[in-house]
Amino acid sequence: LRESPAPHPRAPRRAVLGGILTAPQWARAQSPYDAAFAASTKLDADAFYAAHPYRSAGDVLAYIEKCAAPGDASAVLQAFEYFGKKYPMYSIGATKGKILDSAVATARPRRIVEVGSFLGYSAVRMAAKLPGDGMLACVEGNPEFARTAEGVVARAGLSDRVRFFVGLAADEIPGVAKTLGRADLVFLDHCKECYAPDLERMEAAGLVAKGTVVVADNVVFPGAPGYLDKVAAPAYATVLKSAPYEAVGWETRWKEVDDAMSISTRL
């Protein structure tokens, strides 16, 4: 094994093994944040709990700030996911996050509305895929959660394209419609019984109109009363994407409960 000299201390070095260039694990330059994240993921559960005591859901922000470099959205999501394995977390998580990603990739939205932002996980996922002139309006009813979510979005370097509306969706929808006009994509992830009436409010306000894609989580478990009827034909074209309920890892009671996200296009 011979190592070629590194051209720059931060540049990945390559090992020449039997004439074949390999990409060793350490090919990715290590920042202090990478090191903090690597160290914390190596802690066993008890040591993790001791190092990161949990007083409230918002503690995720301190953990993210320790593990993710400013502006690194994917490191923010990674730290979020790891924290959610240890402590209560109702973010959609990585599996359903990929379904959301593919809905965003297909719709290529410029204006997104999220209803139910919690601590900002799905907001970071969607905002990272917006074009520079895009905007994500986040509606969150709990001011404490909204403050944490703002911090998480800021850490991911996405504050310029995310605006928070703090209050219940029923009260905030008119203001969001005034700011955004028509939305290209809406993500519903708040109180499940609110999906159907809030979708009606968004239609009435002109936020949801022909061509708007509406993604909704938990339409099977816990289920959103009346919602799937509302997004049935002929008003919407809807597909369901199966995925297990997201609160797993720390919460074994619900492990492997079937759920689905719906993706609906207003016709």
Ligand SMILES: C[S@@+](CC[C@H](N)C(=O)[O-])C[C@H]1O[C@@H](n2cnc3c(N)ncnc32)[C@H](O)[C@@H]1O
């Ligand atoms: C499941 S969490 C959202 C998770 C988030 N979308 C994510 O994946 O990171 C639901 C959130 O909806 C908020 N919420 C519930 N009912 C609401 C309402 N009527 N209006 C606004 N926010 C609401 C709750 O405070 C909570 O933070």
